[in-house]
Amino acid sequence: MQTLPNAPQTASTLDSHPIETAIRRRKTRPVKVGNITIGGGYPVVVQSMINEDTMDVEGSVAAIRRLHEIGCEIVRVTVPSLSHAKTLGDIKQRLIDTYQDVPLVADVHHNGMKIALEVAKHVDKVRINPGLYVFEKPKADGGEYTQAEFDQIGDKIRATLEPLVVSLREQGKAMRIGVNHGSLAERMLFTYGDTPEGMVESALEFIKICESLDFRNIVISLKASRVPVMIAAYRLMVRRMDQLGMDYPLHLGVTEAGDGEYGRIKSTAGIGTLLADGIGDTIRVSLTEAPEKEIPVCYSILQALGLRKTMVEYVACPSCGRTLFNLEEVLHRVREATQHLTGLDIAVMGCIVNGPGEMADADYGYVGKQPGYISLYRGREEIKKVPESQGVEELIDLIKADGRWIDP
């Protein structure tokens, strides 16, 4: 079950203006995707995508379940053909029969009208890419589009999109208008170039068609593989939506982020920067690794920004010449013993010179006191000095005595 996040906190003031230490999220409309809500002040939703062939029902069901069990709240599947779209009906049913009803999104690409219409019967949200939804032949003369040509294509898009919008509206389902920097429509490229403006106008064109059909269960994404482009596109989208009185939630992601440490840092740089501005209602970290690897990254970004709390928050000093014990080893032991106590903040600090002051209001502190001894803290209060060899056990006893321990 999702719960509403805490109200923003204020920690200090400067010239009588309160300085907020919690992120104030941009107000967006709630969009329901199965039993999950994106936007509307609900916690930022974590999603990922399976890479099984959707024709493989058992393999897809198992992959969706694996992701859902580790916290992926919405799972995306790709639907390259009409048979794939029909098979999703079996996948959805099999999930309900053998596990539970997992919110599913179908990714529809090239010329996907028939596919989208079929898949809309079986999933909770359909993702379309405006750049690929209606095929536009590149202009033979390479010249500019006249207004008449522009409008003609606009009419074709409208005619193609309308049945899908009506179907989703009637079923109370959602749509993601998912623009990709790398696949902008030809005429958007001619008019705006390969720019954030082109991405934003491309999304707006589709949003306006949806609104004219009284459909507003829309989530928007503007992904790019270059982080500055992605950040600029989302910021511009927010500005344009504010001007137009739109409040659609945003799905954040950096495409083709790669793998390993750099893939994670790149995703965090893009997604984290926007989240820190209060922008973003659902995230996907795209790694060139098993999708299960993406979920912990999503949660770490959200936890680091104070947007969701899904694990113990450890505060630990980097250690220095004053450190009185092997900090890396002790942090490891403390983590092993306490990592199931979700919700707690625990600090491990090398010395009492700076440690207690820098524990950032942790619930408990383990601080080097003098050679061979550490001190345990509850908040800012020093509770007891114990031999270092008993430090971790004593910390557990203190948490138990406070009634905040649960067995792993």
Ligand code: SF4
């Ligand atoms: S808390 Fe103490 S040991 Fe840790 S880095 Fe700061 S001064 Fe060094």
